[in-house]
Amino acid sequence: AQTVTQSQPEMSVQEAETVTLSCTYDTSENNYYLFWYKQPPSRQMILVIRQEAYKQQNATENRFSVNFQKAAKSFSLKISDSQLGDTAMYFCAFMGTTSGTYKYIFGTGTRLKVLA
Amino acid sequence: DVKVTQSSRYLVKRTGEKVFLECVQDMDHENMFWYRQDPGLGLRLIYFSYDVKMKEKGDIPEGYSVSREKKERFSLILESASTNQTSMYLCASSLGGAKNIQYFGAGTRLSVL
DSSP states (O other), X not given: XXXXXXXXXXXXXXXXXXXXEOOEEEOSOSXXXXXXXXXXXXXXXXXXXXXXXXOOSOOEETTEEEEEETTTTEEEEEEOSOOGGGXXXXXEEEEESXXXXXXXXXXXXXXXXXXX | XXXXXXXXXXXXXXXXXXXXXXXEESSOOSEEEEEEEETTTEEEEEEEESSTTOXXXXXXXXXXXXXXXXXXEEEEEESSOOGGGOEEEEEEEEOSSTTSOOEEOOOEEEEXX
16 A cells, blocks of 8 residues: 655744755555645645656756655655745645546645744 | 635534535536545545545545535535544545646534534
């Protein structure tokens, strides 16, 4: 069975600094998708970034980038130039493609606080 | 913009009551999902649906049922609410296909007393 592990329950970073959130996963599939979602306090969860496993190039969205290491089954999120609005719960998620179902496997989340 | 609307942000119910949580999406998405979010446990899938009148059990379906009579609406039902069902409930929807992202509602925080 697939699993997703986020080993950092809480993190903090100074405004304008860089922070990396870690995520590891376990799967026997070769094709799959990985996601980072952000849940701000009392607000809806939204997608931050998505990585397709067959693409070697790391995905980037403005200040957000990932370090995808397929062999190591690692998918970390780097936030550059952290802003107060980045304070949120961040979830890593895995979606396989072979089961025929479109179910996410979520990690337990990392609560990130950006300090002024 | 995709909109996923959950009928209540906060709900307080008594043990044994039948509880309905409603979710509506406006983007004609095939897939809809109900999750439960608890501290330290992340999001756990309760039920999902690929089409009208179709439903599949997720990881924690016990004590819950669902209904999807129309494509845009997916209801979660607690037949007889219990205190261990106190939680945050999130609804999501997506187009078909593994690469398609899920869009989430704002959540319903349910307290069962």
